[in-house]
Amino acid sequence: MKLLRHLPNAMTCGNLLCGCLGILAVFEHDLMRASLLIFLAAALDFGDGFVARLVRAQSAIGKELDSLADCVTFGVLPAFIVYAFLVPDTEAIQRLRQVSGAASETYSTLLLPGGYSAAYLAFLLAIFSALRLAKFNVDTRQTDSFIGVPTPANALVVAAMPFIVAYNPAFAGLILHPLVQLGYVVVMSYLLTSELPLFALKFKTFGWSENRIKYIFLLFSALLLLFLQFAAVPLVIFLYIALSLFSK
Numbered sequence: 001m002k003l004l005r006h007l008p009n010a011m012t013c014g015n016l017l018c019g020c021l022g023i024l025a026v027f028e029h030d031l032m033r034a035s036l037l038i039f040l041a042a043a044l045d046f047g048d049g050f051v052a053r054l055v056r057a058q059s060a061i062g063k064e065l066d067s068l069a070d071c072v073t074f075g076v077l078p079a080f081i082v083y084a085f086l087v088p089d090t091e092a093i094q095r096l097r098q099v100s101g102a103a104s105e106t107y108s109t110l111l112l113p114g115g116y117s118a119a120y121l122a123f124l125l126a127i128f129s130a131l132r133l134a135k136f137n138v139d140t141r142q143t144d145s146f147i148g149v150p151t152p153a154n155a156l157v158v159a160a161m162p163f164i165v166a167y168n169p170a171f172a173g174l175i176l177h178p179l180v181q182l183g184y185v186v187v188m189s190y191l192l193t194s195e196l197p198l199f200a201l202k203f204k205t206f207g208w209s210e211n212r213i214k215y216i217f218l219l220f221s222a223l224l225l226l227f228l229q230f231a232a233v234p235l236v237i238f239l240y241i242a243l244s245l246f247s248k
Helices: 004-027 031-054 060-086 091-100 118-138 151-167 169-176 178-192 209-247
Strands: 145-147 197-199
Touching: 004 031, 004 060, 031 060, 031 091, 031 151, 060 091, 060 118, 060 151, 060 178, 091 151, 091 169, 118 151, 118 178, 151 169, 151 178, 151 209, 169 178, 197 209
Parallel strands: none
Antiparallel strands: 145 197
């Protein structure tokens, strides 16, 4: 039984390991492997809290460890993936195009004043993810809901991008366009630290009336994923934000 009490923190460390291996995968030009590790980490992140409550192993150390792991896996790793999208004609992007068979498009490097590449702006996602996690740890208002988009939501959208390019070539040009990527970085950086109230997928009971919005979200998310596969992930996050606003 004592061994079971260490399982939640072991799962959180698994989350962190996924983040480290995902960054390595980006360096090795394998964006789909990096994305798969985000999806695995998201499952571990969801499960560690559930297991901690199940074995009664919730702790302050576990909470801090969870935030540190999330910062790497759902903040730093997505920033590296977006950076790879913003650097034109990289080996990573060419690999995705080979899988999809999409026609190659050449984008020029966007430059900031002083001649610096705009690709560096991708790391705003890491910075604002860290700020969002720090705010969450000290904000007593976020016990049963969220204020600002949770870092895993951002990470899942970014993780879906390589698969959309590979398996939904009709959207490849949109995903790969540098202005779309930069626009995403700016909008999501704002949403991560905004005062936007969002519901959490936590069920104290399973009744319809108190969980109506959650059930509607899960139903429509399942339908979107069934019909659109990876292309549905950004729509699911948009639906999450829209239903949260509607429910207030």
